[in-house]
Structure formats: structure tokens, C-alpha cells
Amino acid sequence: MVSKIGAVVPRWKTITDPDQEYMRLALDEARQARLRNEVPIGAVVVLHGEVIGRGHNSSITLHDPSAHAEIQALRSAGEYLGNYRLVGSTLYVTIEPCMMCIGAIVQARVRRLVYGADDPRAGAAGSVFDFCADHRLNHRIVVRRGVCADACSSLLRDFFAGQRQRRDGRAG
Ligand SMILES: [Zn+2]
DSSP: OOOEETTEOOOHHOOOOHOOOHHHHHHHHHHHHHHHTSSSOEEEEEEEEEEEEEEOHHHHHTOTTOOHHHHHHHHHHHHHHSOOOOTOOEEEEEOOOOOHHHHHHHHOOEEEEEEOOOOOTOOBTTOOOBBGTTTSOOOOOOEEEEEHHHHHHHHHHHHHHHHHHHHHHOOO
């Protein structure tokens, strides 16, 4: 592929990574959460290349401690398929899931988990716990981490910085 005369784009740059494409949709969901003053985390569920579920953090809006992005996306995928088992699916989420969400991901029999940024405080896919590789569970999940990690973590960082600023503004 030649973009201008004499300049050849390396072949690897022309190959798009489908995981990045789906992560962009999860990032769109995260922005939806931010608009509602929820912690900006988003998720989508994909089966055979089709987006079958999407969701974002809604705990505050719904008064529901379980309304994390992953759970919302799994619920919407389950409704779409008419089945709580999402066999063969991939879940994309902007931040490493917590232990509750990994539990739900296992229950749904999700095949692959792709996430953006690590969560060193509560991550249960390798950071604090590692339920994806726990041999005591009868279902194991293939994990890919670090997809669009910068975009995913900066969304979160900016959100918390904004919150601190507002809080400090009130205090002053
Ligand atoms: Zn969670």
C-alpha cells in the first residue's frame, strides 16, 4: 500500500486488529457512563463477529451494586440470545474485571476476555486475583490484556481527576 509516491506503509500497519475495533465500541460505552457521572467503564459481547450485547457502569443510576459494565453487557447479550450461556463469545471491557464480574463471565461460559487497562486494586484476571487461570474452576477463559490500554485508563484517570477537582472546589 502506497500512501504517496515513494512512501511505503509497512504492511503490519495496514492490518487492523479486530480486538481494537471492538474495544473502541467498549470505549464508546464507557463514555456513555461518563455522561451520567458513572465511573467510565464500558463493555461489549461479541459472538461470531456480531455485537450481541453492550453495557456500561450503571451502579449509581440503577442503585445496583452489581450493575458493572460487564454484567450489563452480559445481561443484554443473554436477552438477545434468549440464553444465559454465551458459549463461544468474547467479552471486551475497558478495565480488568473485578471478582464479581469474572464470576458472571464464568457463569456465562464466555470463551475469551479482552480488556484494556489493568486494575491493580481490584482486578481479578491477573492483577490481584487470577480467576481466569484457576484450575479449580471447570471453565477457563482465554485472556488478552492491554488492548487500547492508554485510551481506557486515561478515560478513568480524567474522570477521577475531575471528581477531585470538583470536590476540592467545593471544599475551598
Ligand atoms: Zn465488576
